[in-house]
Amino acid sequence: MRPRLIWNRFAEPGVCPFKIHWPRQMVERGQGEVMDETEWLIAREAPGLRRYARALVRDRDRADDLVQECLERALRKRHLWQRTGSIRGWLLRILYNVHINLAKRHRNAPQTTSIEDISIAQPARQFGHLQLQEMARALDELPDLQRETLLLVVLEGLSYEEAACVLDVPVGTVRSRLSRAREALQSLNLAEVRPVALRPVALRRVK
Amino acid sequence: MDDHDDINDLDLHGYVDDRLDPPRRRAVEAYLDQHPDKAEWVRRCRLQSEAMRALYGPVAEEPLPGRLASVFKPRRPARFPGLVRRMAPLAATLLLGCGLGWSAGEFLPRADATTPVLRESVSLAHAEAARAIVADHIAPSSELVRRPINWVEQASMVDLQVPDLSRYQFSLVGSQVTATTNRSQAAQLSYRDDRGRRLTLQIQPRIPEPDPEIVTEKRNDVRVAYWADGPLMYVIASDLPREETLAVARGLNRSIRKMPPPETEEEFGLAERVRSFFQIRG
Numbered sequence: 027m028r029p030r031l032i033w034n035r036f037a038e039p040g041v042c043p044f045k046i047h048w049p050r051q052m053v054e055r056g057q058g059e060v061m062d063e064t065e066w067l068i069a070r071e072a073p074g075l076r077r078y079a080r081a082l083v084r085d086r087d088r089a090d091d092l093v094q095e096c097l098e099r100a101l102r103k104r105h106l107w108q109r110t111g112s113i114r115g116w117l118l119r120i121l122y123n124v125h126i127n128l129a130k131r132h133r134n135a136p137q138t139t140s141i142e143d144i145s146i147a148q149p150a151r152q153f154g155h156l157q158l159q160e161m162a163r164a165l166d167e168l169p170d171l172q173r174e175t176l177l178l179v180v181l182e183g184l185s186y187e188e189a190a191c192v193l194d195v196p197v198g199t200v201r202s203r204l205s206r207a208r209e210a211l212q213s214l215n216l217a218e219v220r221p222v223a224l225r226p227v228a229l230r231r232v233k
Numbered sequence: 234m235d236d237h238d239d240i241n242d243l244d245l246h247g248y249v250d251d252r253l254d255p256p257r258r259r260a261v262e263a264y265l266d267q268h269p270d271k272a273e274w275v276r277r278c279r280l281q282s283e284a285m286r287a288l289y290g291p292v293a294e295e296p297l298p299g300r301l302a303s304v305f306k307p308r309r310p311a312r313f314p315g316l317v318r319r320m321a322p323l324a325a326t327l328l329l330g331c332g333l334g335w336s337a338g339e340f341l342p343r344a345d346a347t348t349p350v351l352r353e354s355v356s357l358a359h360a361e362a363a364r365a366i367v368a369d370h371i372a373p374s375s376e377l378v379r380r381p382i383n384w385v386e387q388a389s390m391v392d393l394q395v396p397d398l399s400r401y402q403f404s405l406v407g408s409q410v411t412a413t414t415n416r417s418q419a420a421q422l423s424y425r426d427d428r429g430r431r432l433t434l435q436i437q438p439r440i441p442e443p444d445p446e447i448v449t450e451k452r453n454d455v456r457v458a459y460w461a462d463g464p465l466m467y468v469i470a471s472d473l474p475r476e477e478t479l480a481v482a483r484g485l486n487r488s489i490r491k492m493p494p495p496e497t498e499e500e501f502g503l504a505e506r507v508r509s510f511f512q513i514r515g
Binding site: 065068069072073074076077078080081090093094097098101112114153157158161162165176177179180181185186201204205208211212214215216 | 242243246249250252274277278280281282283284285286287288289290292293294295297298300301304305392
């Protein structure tokens, strides 16, 4: 949005009648420090980006490389964010493109992370360590496109339309990838060890 | 016997991902009652989803490593923010034109203007809680609760989640979009704990312009009006003359923000004409 000079009504006495409407607001960070509003919005999404990146490449350092490249690119190009969608979708799209480019470059590089190395911070209450590793293994065996789509919807809670936008494919493609990924995961039996009651997912993003 | 012929795989995926509207969700639930094989499929999908979140969800809770945090560099407020760099020639001329004396104070954040309003408003709202409380307990996922949060999300482009305070024994008892003391709007969530103590939360997008400046111009022989509303930009084109365009645009802006229509039909007196004259020139 271009800044524009507007007539500031009949200005109060002592106030400049001309006021430049800055396209970006500054956000206070305490101690008199400020942060560009877009930068603040980007920083806010960084933890979520790390989560998706870790699920994509599994290796901690490579995932953080990915996020760093994504954040730097996003900050460089922040004026290109059209504010037509959520900033999260825009960032995930950048992250995904960075991932695709890096994957092309490293296509022949040996895969260093074995499934057993995946660090599982703290096994959740209803799943054991082994079950989570099995889940990781099953995800790993999915074709890349299906895995990337499934994780966007399930892990990041994106709607099918948002996921389509991130992956730059039609919504129908998202649905069919999701459907094939879930069919492939059906053989996975997570419930045997500790059954969990079917319940609606309570802690989800609202949108 | 089967009343749910129209339920397809798409609905089941939507059900697993919690993306159906309530009537459709009830239809799918009824369908699942009759089709145990599909219910088992749904149960497995949900378990897998939870396992995926359990596997990678904790990553987002980790503190940001230093090299990522250092990408963001907070700084002291600049006398002339980044805009001047991009628009240097024009901005320099304009700044000279309107004088340098107003610089720093004018460009600093306006956040302080809104927080006192909200502080006053939330204390008043908390005091008259009876109106805000709609039920003994409402589920955080219900439509009623989502509405105010969706409103804030739309206005700020920031994704939010209805806060869960159950570990502090507070449960949600009310949720509404409410008017604050300066007639702007805020989302209000009311909580109550098991001892009857109450907690009121108000959320407001930080860049509220209750009455944004609307600019009109003629473009390709069409009357165009545009205005910025926080992070949003509106543009309308119409066959109406300027005054009517402005009136419609003002009504539209209030309506899309779910505000009541203007109280009095506006008259296009001298002041209004002068003002719109300057707006068009701007």
